[in-house]
Amino acid sequence: MKQFRSDNQEAGKIEEIKFDGKGLVPAIVQEARTGSVLMLAYMDREAVRLTLETGKTWFWSRSRKSYWQKGETSGHVQVLKEAYYDCDADALLLKVEQQGVACHTGKYSCFFNLLTGEASQKGGFNQEQPAGFISQLAMVIRERKALMPHESYVARLLSKGNQAIARKVGEEALETVLAHTSESRERLVEESADLLFHLMLSVESRDIPFEEVLKELQKRHEE
16 A cells, blocks of 8 residues: 655656546545544545645545535535555545544444444444444444534533533442442443443543544553
8 A cells, every 4th residue: 555745746646546437536535543434435636636735635526527525515524644545556545534424414434334244223333343332332422523413412411511521421430439339230330331431422522532542541551
């Protein structure tokens, strides 16, 4: 996987890309901070140039026959961090920091329809992979934060501000302590889940992907 340079050699790198007969190349967009695959779109030479020049993703719409900047109307822009082309130079990988959600449906990622595998009936989450569920739950929190649907508990708590979120984390921490010292195993599991959820909400409310917390834990484990 070759990387674009962020200097005057970019133009030369673009010349190495093999655009198809219609002048297009597929571009996979990935969240740089979490590794989540967000979407697939198409770019021509000018869209690539605009993306590199502005630092925000631009694409060519095959249906509208026009250029579009991701998030130009919704505010859900993608800030480019790195751009690569593959070994055959006929596909791109754009690593971005996603502001808001990537999908026009309001989902964080466009890839939410299950083709194969096991998923629960609620939310499409794979219940057999709890660690993966953490990232999926973090995505849901980001969706709620971006769209703020009035029926959402996450949106209601976010609307109350940082102090309310911090108080809620404190309340859940106290309830977890009480469950640990004097209540049943089941209650400890339930209160721990409440604490973890609200801790995730607290971190995400500060625009910090919860995966960064997991990476910090991993780093400490490896030291």
